[in-house]
Amino acid sequence: MSTPSVEPSAEYILPLRWTAESERDSELQDLAAYLERLLRWIPVTVVDGSAPGLFERHRAAFPPGVRHIRPEPASDSAGGSGNSAAGNGKVAGVMTGVRASSAELLVIADDDVRYTRESLAAVVRHLSSADIVRPQNYFDPLPWHAWCDTARTLINRAWSADYPGTLAVRKSALLATGGYDPVLFENLELIRTVKAAGGRERIVPDLMVPRRPPKFRHFLKQRTRQAYDDFAQPRRLAVELSLLPVIACAARLPAGRRRAALLALAAAPVLIAETGRRRHSGRAVFPFPATLFAPLWVLERAACIWIALGFRLAGGVPYAGARLKTAAHSEAELRRRHRGKLGSHYHYLKPANVPKEQP
Template identity: 50%
Template sequence: MQSTDRSPLLEASYVLPIAASTPQLRELTGYLRRLSRQVDEVIVVDGSPPEVFQAHAAQWGSHVRHMAPQFSTTNGKVAGVLTGVHAARHDRVVIADDDVRYRAAELGRMLDLLDRHDVVRPQNHFHPLPWHARWDTARSLYNRLGDGDCPGTLGVRRNVLIQAGGYSGEVLFENLEMVRTVQAAGGEEALALDLFVIRRPPETKHFRSQRVRQAYDEWARPGRLAAQLAILPLAALLARRKGLAGLAGAAAVAVLAAEAGRRKAGGAKVFPASSALWGPAWLAERGVTAWLALGTRVFQGGVIYRQGRLKSAATPLATLRREVPLKQPLRPPLDRSGSGSA
């Protein structure tokens, strides 16, 4: 298949799940038109209210496949992703949140990796960079030192995910759940720390609302959660024994560690030199929000997500390796009268 300018379209499906309270025409229309000239199939799975769904359909329906979710999950994003993956014509599927912005070269690299791997985890970076995006960039820098960041986009082989029975929509950390499910099904992951994909930063209000929820994700990785719970006690102990000089020394070490993450795998190309300086502030925040996440689990039974509450952050890989071959079918389609494909 070819695009209108005769350049070949990438043989892949791009799935974008969305659920918006107001139409996202200004934010997405131009991007979706550009994608439709680059990728053979663009699928928007829209869980928005009927009036917003219809506004999106009127603007996007001529150049993307616009449809409603066909499954019901507590984490609605998973229902959107699975709907799109099942509908996709191609085995190579790029899944991305509505704030992710791929360019042609990045899409090409992603698809090349999917030729050799079953799930691909690239590296998001914020653009533009308001203060809260710089703050949250420190999280990515520290993640790059370990087993990588969890971005708002993944590449996956459709057949592997479907043969695994999909992945759970009853967890908060849905991207990690997908990666683990593919691995449990025998698939191979590519951690592409040098595949940099732009992500638009959230509004400041939304950023603030994410602080405890992001900390709650670490229930899926108990070692990290334990380390983050230790930040405040260790800081208090250091202050008691060494005073401000001790805290200043710890902050300097935190900056150096963040800088190592910035430089790893060519990250200095996209992360500004000042990024590492935000590391101590992010660690202090996580030291507080880790304890708030613990309280949310113990006293509230989980974190609120849209109209539901999710207790589990993600399923342990060992559990998935036992259960994936026995996964139950997805719940039946939702009754969404007034909505449909467009």
């Protein structure tokens, strides 16, 4: 295997926790092949919290150049999260990889993310002027349920930006905060924590990074959990809680007005999703039919947000055998904890080497 085309200034960190129920031979082979490609461009660390038998199976399947380690026990150094002691185990995996890395520029990605050489080069390059970089994910391939989730992405892009399954971050910026809490919406918590300490976020909605879609069974499990994330975004939460009452009121109108109202309620999310598709080069990766799934996603969220509210009142949403109450901490709370931790002396340094874009 050739030597990675980067200096120790950049590293790829992949937190992993598979169960026997979720693991498939084809998925393991696909991940191993992806890691082999990555190693040509950047050093790779996989922090694997899988059960011992699966851990050894992964070690045998992964290329020899991958650093394959166990996560350290979760720490509460970032502050109380209001969750179970274990919380979101992905955070422990990320922080283990961050502390183990000798690189300053870190690309953190879920196991379904599939960077190309060009997108990896770009996300590292953007760290030359930021502490945290947020690219845009899209599904490849697109089974029918991924069309529905793509509609959610497009609606997010219409209003602001989507939250991907990958971020790039400066190690020094994240360690200056002492880490981030193991809440449900862990990527939002990471972003808010670094920004609260004085870090700079760069959102790059035209930096497209593919990811594999979830299996249908896992997709179903994500519905209420994704809705619960919006307890970290109060204005969005208020809008989503109003959806079901609005739809119910429209359905009770006289026949003629009912048809017009329901048609308007169906057309609005399609128009919003199409706006998101047209922004920031979205048409290059988001097919038009995805916008037609927007009304279906709105119906799903209108129901799931009320189920999420029930879980909230019951003490939290079920996650990995426990309950997580906190979706993510508010910006005000995190500023109170972390304000000024990066310091006014912090400077952005242009990375000396990034993954080469030429084949």
